[in-house]
Amino acid sequence: MTADTDALRSHWTHLYREHLPALAKARDPVQKVWPVYLDHCFARIVLDNAVGVTTPWTEVIKAPAVKHMSTGQLEAAILMAEGLANGEVNLREMDERSLELRGKKGKKRKTEVAEGNAAKRSKRARETGKGRTVDALSGEVELPDASSKDKQHEVDMSVQLQRIANSNITTFRRQMLTLLCEIPRGRYSTYQAMSDYITKTSHKTCARAVGSAMRNNPFAPQVPCHRVVAADGTIGGFNGHWGEQGKFASEKHRLLYEEGVRFDSKGKVKGPVFREFKM
Template sequence: MDDLREHWNYLYKVHLPSLAKARDLVQKQWPVHLDHCFARIVLDNAVGVDRPWTEIVKAPAVKHMSDAQLRAAIQLAEELATGQADLASLNERSLSLRGKNKRKAANTAELPATSNKKQQTTSSISAYFMPSPSSPRDDKGKEAIPLVQETDTEHEEKMAVELERIARSDLTTFRKQTLTLLCQIPPGRYSTYQAMSDHITKTSHKTCARAVGNAMRNNPFAPEVPCHRILAADGSLGGFGGSWGEEGKFANKKHELLHAEGVRFDSNSRVKGPPFREFT
């Protein structure tokens, strides 16, 4: 069973995203490129069959799927990787199961990781990927282009799954509250423990930055539920994976995740740009 889980994790987290990034010819088109999107497509079609997989198996799926379900997911993932199954049609079927309208071909085309062409503003591209005075910049003053790009639909789908995972967990109410707020912070932005505690104090009950930090320690849904987007009030890295600061065990990983999303730090290891405070 452990071997099956390891193989499943490899297929949807590493193998399929790498093929998508390379635009491998095994698929005529790659409408998605993020690991959670591949998991959604495969699990909806192989496990959910006629409904979203979250109605069949408790999240996280890798821990709760039966042997037969794991094998079915692995088989379909391998068929996608070899071109025996069509990714685009399975994606549309998955979206249909979830009540999503079919997207036009122009909006399903995947954005490249980097591009020298000027990006056009469309309704399918999140505003936080558009140039703005508050966007993080690199050391030469140019806009920092995120390596990880998501359409609005992809981001909404991802967060909907994560919010359901949080709601169905046995975590305390306060931990659920903090993790739910994390899902509001878009890629390419960051917030702080203090900003989050200020919002909770204003809208719910009195708390503090330390309490928020403690609630997010050992986040069971990381990095999908993005605790890596929370930094210290002074703009330094803050905690991650149970350790703190630039000397922490997982500091490099947190930097990698933030850098891939477009967040930049200066030569003093302080983040550039204002924190996200638009919690609702």
């Protein structure tokens, strides 16, 4: 297993488990119709078309696919998934082709009905603030959006600030980690925004220095370094690795998504940068 293969597997996993379902749930206009919402449905569609091609993918490679795909198959799956995410590939057409390969074209699938009902229940629960919902097919718990009044995931930042103050780390790193505690749940900032604030109020620094100071955050995720992304809106670094190809990019996406932060079809974060630091 090579580092390149690991990176491809991580990127593929992020695309079908998080990125495409997030676009579907948001009804992103990149696709006119989102016939599916769940991660395993996106995996089926992409793998049937990119790996199986003329037959269901399960007849070409063993399950779980991510462990048995070759580098070429991973690259083909990623290319198609990215095409779906940016609108270059038509999801409905690929879904119909996948169903045809499986002898299900034109049939009313129970899974599609269940997906639609699960999505509606999830939306109602988020709107009414009733908390968690359970996915009808996978059984996985879906967390409410950050707009919910539910405070069960809030972290007591006074405790984290005390941990930082008592830690045996450099003054600059303490300053960076303390700033992180000011970024609210459901918001994000950038390395550049933090650098600009420090330069204006304390001493000259740069985005690279800020990133380095957070590279090994001993208090993550309670001290939320995952809420800081690159200046261009892309995912940035996490746990010592950089970008979408980074080993822990999927984990950073998961943390941000659970807090209500969303990315568009081009992989750029949505919403304004948090700059209201007061330290």
